[in-house]
Amino acid sequence: MPEKNQTDGMNEAQLRSLVVSLIHQVSQNNNQIQIISDQLKFQQEELARRDHEIKLREQEIEWRDAKIEKLTHEIAVLNRWKFGRSREHLSAEQLSLFDETLDADLLAVEEELAELRSGRDDEASGKSKVRRRPVRTLLPEGLARTEFLHEPDSTACATPGCGKPMQRIGQSVTDKLHYTPGTFSVHRHVRGKWVCRCCDKLVQEPVPAQVIDKGLPTAGLLAYVLVAKYADHLPLARQEHIFGRAGVAIPRSTLAQWVGHCGVQLQPLVDALRTEVLACPVLHADETPVQMLKPGIGKTHRAYLWVYAPAVFDPLRAVIYDFCESRAGKHANAFLAGWQGHLVVDDYKGYKQLLGRDGITEVGCLAHARRKFFDLHQASQSTLAAKALEYFSLVYDIEREVRHASTEERLRMRQQHTKPALKAMQDWMTLQRQKVPEGSATAKALDYSLRRWDALTRFVDHGSLPADNNHVERQIRPIAVGRSNWLFAGSLRGGERAAAVMSLVHSARLNGLDPLAYLTDVLERLPTHKMSAIGELLPHRWTPPAHTTAA
Numbered sequence: 001m002p003e004k005n006q007t008d009g010m011n012e013a014q015l016r017s018l019v020v021s022l023i024h025q026v027s028q029n030n031n032q033i034q035i036i037s038d039q040l041k042f043q044q045e046e047l048a049r050r051d052h053e054i055k056l057r058e059q060e061i062e063w064r065d066a067k068i069e070k071l072t073h074e075i076a077v078l079n080r081w082k083f084g085r086s087r088e089h090l091s092a093e094q095l096s097l098f099d100e101t102l103d104a105d106l107l108a109v110e111e112e113l114a115e116l117r118s119g120r121d122d123e124a125s126g127k128s129k130v131r132r133r134p135v136r137t138l139l140p141e142g143l144a145r146t147e148f149l150h151e152p153d154s155t156a157c158a159t160p161g162c163g164k165p166m167q168r169i170g171q172s173v174t175d176k177l178h179y180t181p182g183t184f185s186v187h188r189h190v191r192g193k194w195v196c197r198c199c200d201k202l203v204q205e206p207v208p209a210q211v212i213d214k215g216l217p218t219a220g221l222l223a224y225v226l227v228a229k230y231a232d233h234l235p236l237a238r239q240e241h242i243f244g245r246a247g248v249a250i251p252r253s254t255l256a257q258w259v260g261h262c263g264v265q266l267q268p269l270v271d272a273l274r275t276e277v278l279a280c281p282v283l284h285a286d287e288t289p290v291q292m293l294k295p296g297i298g299k300t301h302r303a304y305l306w307v308y309a310p311a312v313f314d315p316l317r318a319v320i321y322d323f324c325e326s327r328a329g330k331h332a333n334a335f336l337a338g339w340q341g342h343l344v345v346d347d348y349k350g351y352k353q354l355l356g357r358d359g360i361t362e363v364g365c366l367a368h369a370r371r372k373f374f375d376l377h378q379a380s381q382s383t384l385a386a387k388a389l390e391y392f393s394l395v396y397d398i399e400r401e402v403r404h405a406s407t408e409e410r411l412r413m414r415q416q417h418t419k420p421a422l423k424a425m426q427d428w429m430t431l432q433r434q435k436v437p438e439g440s441a442t443a444k445a446l447d448y449s450l451r452r453w454d455a456l457t458r459f460v461d462h463g464s465l466p467a468d469n470n471h472v473e474r475q476i477r478p479i480a481v482g483r484s485n486w487l488f489a490g491s492l493r494g495g496e497r498a499a500a501v502m503s504l505v506h507s508a509r510l511n512g513l514d515p516l517a518y519l520t521d522v523l524e525r526l527p528t529h530k531m532s533a534i535g536e537l538l539p540h541r542w543t544p545p546a547h548t549t550a551a
Helices: 002-083 085-089 092-125 219-230 236-245 252-277 329-335 349-355 366-380 383-402 407-433 441-451 470-481 493-510 515-528 531-537
Strands: 144-150 167-180 183-196 201-203 282-294 299-310 320-324 341-344 360-363
Touching (some): 002 092, 092 252, 219 236, 219 252, 219 493, 219 515, 252 320, 252 515, 282 470, 299 329, 299 470, 299 493, 320 329, 341 349, 383 407, 407 441, 470 493, 493 515, 515 531
Parallel strands (some): 144 183, 282 341, 341 360
Antiparallel strands (some): 167 183, 299 320
């Protein structure tokens, strides 16, 4: 019996050991299964991620191919317009403006096309893109020369273990044509060549980055051409004559190519400015007609320049011009897609579709309502119109007092003084409307205000809202001055480029800057500036360098 108990005890111990061993083995197998499962899951996620990247890359390639096809077609159309028979139907003035616009358009399209093609070729071959070397123009010997020396910080050989002084064996000289109003000069960049004899090593400072790679003009000359064309309304044909009198013959086609190139380079800056404007809760909007040339028929038709600006009380001082083929409301709807806030506009029906969208509240223009009575008084010396103008004058007297007040103080003054004045005006207008016949000029003036009364008086309950749209109308006036020069190519590219450059030029002016000094510095810094920090170059953030002064 004792032996049996001992045997039973041994069997029980062995059984327990076997069970523990099995449990341990099952646990190890479960761990291995979990590890394999985790690896499989990771590999599946990695495959899904790579599939997603491949899909995105395929979409990018499809977009790039479609863009290349579109730009190639656009070049063909522009060339047909430039050299086709339709140009024979244009007047001499139209032909001059048309040629300079086409040259700028062609350069801009070719540059975009070259970047797209080089990007596709680089991905396929792994090679860096090769830029076409431009043909340099010989500069007149009589121009003043200013030398800029570019030498290494240290002339000791940087090779580890050497440190011996290097010897200067020569230099590279690059001449850039510079222009200050009325005077041409040459910026001569001299880059010394230093060599270490023992290491057989050559050291030379790199060529300073330029907006136009290996191009002739300095940033100052390019900025002058842009400001003269888009702020001073001087077509390139006139600039060609002005430069010729200053001693340097620059063909209009060359000037047009410079304009086209700068338009492409400045576009990211304009896009960044547009993003900041669309972040504002209150916007002014208006539009003005410009003439657009249709080369296929040799005539012009009416296009429109839409203008958007933050509220006059907003700390952001900026304006965005958007060139469109027509006055259709779809253009404003597209520009403000996704934006929400208070929109200050006149009664133009093109905004109705936009104002019906959720998140956008209409703010009327009190100046437009006043203008109806002003015109009525000018035409007929109407006593009713004179009385209405007295009411408007009372409101505008209060607005002048609170123009530079804080938002809270402005709201308090409007509630205390403006609101009762507007209520008295509304009651008076309602009473007068019952006395005048339908269809009369007086009835139309009264109806304009009464029908839009909520929108016209919305500013009373918001300290941040303006009473009228005069701020954006002031941004249109510079365009009206040069309206006779606004003839654009039918591709819209010329108009869009003009709108982009004008957005920067007039935003600089709103911030009290000299547009020439601003654009000169931006074009100097742009080639080496990080795109992630492009906002630093916007007019409202720009600070002039030590050698530049703001207006």
